[in-house]
Amino acid sequence: MQSHLSRYVVITNSTNDEMNLASQMKALGVPAVSIAAIRNGAIDWTQAYGVSSLQGAPASTETLFGAASISKPVTALGVLRLVEEGKIDLDADVNQYLKRWKIPENQFTTTQKVTVRELLNHTSGIGTHNGEIYDPATPIPTLLQLLDGEKPAKTPPVRVEAIPGTKFAYSNGGYLVLSLLIEDVTGESFAAYMKRTVLDPIGMKHSTFDAPLPLKWQENGATAYGADGKWAVPPSKFVEPNLAAGGLWSTPADLAKLLLEVQREYEGKSHKVLHRQTIHMMVSPGKGPAPTRRYGLGFEVGGSPENPYIRHEGSAFFQDDMVEYLGGNGIVVMTSGGGGGALADEVLRSAGTVYGFPDFKSVEHTVADVPVSVLRSYVGTYAYVKVALEGGHLTAEIPAGSPAAQLYPESSTRFFVLDGPQELSFILDPQQNVTGTEFIAPMGHHRLDKTAAH
Structure with a gap:
């Protein structure tokens, strides 16, 4: 698979589409790539390539990468655990559970209130804005400062900008509210709760939501690089304070364990975090227009009824992707930036050929x-x-x-x-x-x- 990567499109009878991982890493300016492949419900192999930083040590399968938005389905598992425990209701007004801050009422919430389900599937009406990376040498905003857009936060306040439940808008802010929900309901820090209920039960020993990244973890962290290759952010200076939306550090092997836990419980065979009925609800397409149908509760969903898949990408310097067909085959790719998004897609399509992913094979054009x-x-x-x-x-x-x-x-x-x-x-x-x-x-x-x- 590493010796023959596939573009989205291949040209009929072309000899110019032969690519391998090493040449594409160089061409796209990607210092480090780490991959875990899943076959028949088990990790098939893991491998890391390149260096954890330019002029640094070689990357290994234990090198940590920022998971960026792949954090969201991990967070969703933690939220749904509270649903199973009867501590929250998916379809209740989320404000009834929030203690330190409430979603401000406005003209969009007069008749429809924001629910936990809508926060999970990006239909809450909360506006879309990008995450921001902070250097711990400078002030890092608290959760409440982020919610209200108060300095030192660099992002706008979290506000409802459309009637809840009426449209899809991918929302980092919605997941920020979910982190507050977890903390207010449990009395634990978000990172501690996620470790106790999700990361530890699954055996994700090389994953953490702690921010800033603790010193002992920084030594195994990859440096993140900008798309132009000019910006480099070492793990000691990389903090995404919206932990629920993008704060996870992990490895492909750990994320493969998470995908396998979802796949096994989809068949009712595990119960480490959630149970079969909840997992089926989590990975079911939403209702309504096409964008809404693409998302379950935390995961992007697709494929066919006979062969469904779950997926999520991440992009914040680090460029990552993970896909698993619920029949048991999948791939996790994490990169340290540069043109890592394009590279991850090429690896995914190569895996699509090797492992038989019907929705991720190259398209042929003349x-x-x-x-x-x-x-x-x-x-x-x-x-x-x-x-x-x-x-x-x-x-x-x-x-x-x-x-x-x-x-x-x-x-x-x-x-x-x-x-x-x-x-x-x-x-x-x-x-x-x-x-x-x-x-x-x-x-x-x-x-x-x-x-x-x-």
Whole structure:
């Protein structure tokens, strides 16, 4: 698997798609990668590659990586434990359990209150904002300062911005409320509760929510690198205070243990954290529009009724991904940043071929010959997509301002990228003038009118 990585798209009869892990780590600026593969309900193998920091020691399977948003399904297990114990109700107003802070009432909460279920599946109406990394040499915001957006917090206050239960909006703030919920209901710190009820029972000995990362753990931590390779944050200076949303440090082997615990209890064979009925509820798709159906309670869910999978990605310098089919095959990939997101996707698709993941296999396209004069006519800005001509081929910034990706022509009007499902189909009027483009992505087709040439 390591010797042949797969892009999202492979070109028919192409000899340019041969990639291996070492060459892609170098090309994408990823100093460290660690992988755990799952086959038939057990860990098949684990392996680490590269160095824990530039000019540092080699990475090992015990090297800790920031799990980023992979923290969310781990948190969800802890929350659902409280549900099983009868300490909270999934569908009750979460404010009735909160003691030190309440979700402020506003025009969106007049008739609908925020529930625990909605916090878990990102339908609470709480606005979306990114997590922030703090250096412990400077003040780190408390949980209450984060909730109200008070200094030294760098993020906005947690507020409801849509009627709860009516729309999907991926929300780090919603998980911040869940960390408060756990602490107020149990009287324990979030990190201590998660260790007692989730990490220890599963045997995740190389995982912790402690922040800042204790000194004894820092020695095994990977340094995180920015996408441009210019920024480096060692574990001693890396704190995500929104622990529930992104504060876990872990290893692929430990996360594989967590996936296996979910898979085994899905079959009613474990009970270390939750029971079968709760796990089935956790991994069932939500109801409503497509984005809501993609999420259970903590996990992204997909596949078919006959072969469902659970998944979550993480991205905060560290770029991680984990997938498990509930039949017992899966993969966990953790990287120390750089272009680790693209690399993790390539590893996932390679695993899809080896382990038979029907939803994560490469898509094959053919390439057509399109004259440069035609390509030049497509140059311009279409709503949030910017198309340019470089060296005889088109590139697209999706969205504008992001790194440009090469567009490959499948016909004279339809183009695709190699590293994702995005496609552009240019729209012509009867005089063959370009009026817009149809942007084709996993969430559907969207017409984008041409706004400017350049």
